[in-house]
Amino acid sequence: MDEVFKALADASRRSLLDRLHGRNGQTLNELCEGLAMTRQAVTKHLAILEEANLVTAIRHGREKLHYLNPVPIHQIGERWIRKFERGKLAALGELKRQLEKRDE
Amino acid sequence: MDEVFKALADASRRSLLDRLHGRNGQTLNELCEGLAMTRQAVTKHLAILEEANLVTAIRHGREKLHYLNPVPIHQIGERWIRKFERGKLAALGELKRQLEKRDE
DNA sequence: TTGACATGCAACCATTTGGTTGCTTATTAT
């Protein structure tokens, strides 16, 4: 879980996920196109995404195809974000109450 | 959005959010209790959470009360995670197809 | 009013991070 959050913390990596979401199964070089970064930098980002299981890569001859794995993202939503949805209104209400109380 | 992701990337900060989710409106010292960290370290984490609008703090006399703001978390769920839910099955299907094709 | 308590500020430090360059290896196409 921690690895997923860490992987998602970087905008370049999120944009790589976006790209794969747009078109799945791209090669490293394809994923580099148009980015203001060297290929090696992208390689590192992809390694982190793979480590977090957000991307699965399979070699096909001399090229490596990258596939988005949406499961960890889904789990963040289910196991983490949902927790904070419950009691969201309660929290906001309490916050509002306190903010108003400030001027007493 | 980027600030929120960055703020959520650290386990200590997520645990602070958890604590506030458990009991809202805690002081800095309360939030420090039981943590293997100095007060100043917690202060820095809280500053980052405030910067990302995940926590709102109000001074009440000599103490500072911290309130969880669940809105950015909710937005991550809505604006970001949801995007990847759509086409999730399609992506997994494509991945499976490619993994099978590997053995050809 | 003076001491205790809650927080703030700043300098410092080690490690991690995001990036680079240069070179190597493996596969494909001519």
Add this chain to the structure above:
DNA sequence: ATAATAAGCAACCAAATGGTTGCATGTCAA
């Protein structure tokens, strides 16, 4: 066979990160 293409490896670097210590400030209570 050989050149071009796709990716991998390793060393290096600057800046950001997560933490510390030491001291200052503001507020409450005796």
